[in-house]
Amino acid sequence: MNILDFAINYPDEESCRKKFKEQRDQMGVTCRHCNCKEHYCYWLENKQAYECKRCRVRQTLRSGTVMQHSNLPYRYWFVAMHLLTATKGSFSAAELQRQLGHKRYQPIWEMVNKLRDVMGKRDDEYTLEGAIELDDAFFSTEISLEERDKPLKRGRGSQKKTKVLVMAESKTVENPKPGKKPKKVRYLKMKVISDLKSGTITRNVKEHVESTADLTTDDSTSYTKLKEHVHSHTASVIPHQDLSKVLPWVHTAISNAKRQLLGVYYKIKPEYLQYYLNQFCYKFNRRYFGENQFDRLLIAAVSCAPDFKSRIYNRNYCG
Ligand SMILES: [Zn+2]
Known part of the structure; x- marks a missing residue:
């Protein structure tokens, strides 16, 4: 549309x-x-x-739907759903606020994030199966309030980075065309995680991946327990230049998501990163839906109520 x-x-x-x-x-x-x-x-x-x-x-x-507890006009929600599905990249809540001519930023920002929340809920109804690439990534985010007074760490442990687990269903292609990836991707999941401990990774894999799946990862110690929960686990020692052969789709997805977030949002707080990733994955997973995307998001909006506030204030984000 x-x-x-x-x-x-x-x-x-x-x-x-x-x-x-x-x-x-x-x-x-x-x-x-x-x-x-x-x-x-x-x-x-x-x-x-x-x-x-x-x-x-x-x-x-409105009760029991994405609009519960909201007083914003239906039309605002419809405009937001239209933009979320019809735009190729993304847009900021500030931009939407300007376009709608609404006085306050907060309600518009909440509306967009509630929609991103139900996008995530919809995707969480499905688990990944078959051949799956898995890796972790570090997304640049703002330093959280608790961490602000502590000395800044460098590299992967930096407080400016938020850890994300990325999983992609990707099948090997028999005879890939020259210049094309050796694998074909179907669905994608990105989950903010609190740390890279083996227990955290395993818990996420159990939640989002079928036990019949065949996982491919690098040889990080975070992944040592995964083979107990899936059909097979291949942990390859991957030289950097071969990443695009062994884990082509997680890496493409990570760089595309980072580029999109950088292009649109000035700063992202770590506790909200999951919402942006929800949107990225939801749209990626429905990239062939074309005209139907709006109707599908409307179904999600009608059938799921967001728990947006409780997530922000009460839950450790997706640990
Ligand atoms: Zn009744």
Whole structure:
């Protein structure tokens, strides 16, 4: 959907609200009190709410969706979803705020990150399988408040770097064309991790990778326990110049993600990096969806509620 189609399909607040409700009705509304499904919830036009036939508890059109607790117009959300799916790279919340002509930055920034949060939730429903490349990467981020007074470490342990585990489903190609990669990529995952300890890596692999998978990594000590949890694990001693042969896709993905983040965002706090990576992976994993991308994100937006705040203030980011 290009910007002209968007303007035709969603010219005002009512058209966006109507589409959002249609999508909710189509997917079926679950009562949040007694958990009963679909036909039990019906729409009360005068109250603008769904009511459960069994327990009479009501819920608004927004509750249980990405928009719960938000007062922003539906149209803002639709514009944000359109930009998130239609743009090739990315855009900043400040840019969106300017385009919408909204006074305050915070609500717009929260809206975009809630959408990135449900993108991550959607991708978390799937695990990777088959041949998988795995490596860790270091993304430049701002120094967190707790670390600010401590002396700055250098290199990989620096407080200016956030560790990310990158996993890519990638199959070997039989006769690769000259100049092309020796492997073909399907899906990608990037997860912010608190450290490179073997336990942390293993926990993430168990969560995001099927036990039948065949993993390829370098020979780092962080990966020594992985073979217990997957079908096979090849830990190669990889000279730097051969990285593009053995782990071609994780490295391409890492450099593309870094380039995109650098180009758009001035500074990223480590606790928010996961949201940006969610967006990058979500779009990469749906790169062949074309026109359907907007509708798919709308489905994710209707079916997932973000836990954006609790993530930021209560959880150690994705350890
Ligand atoms: Zn109920």
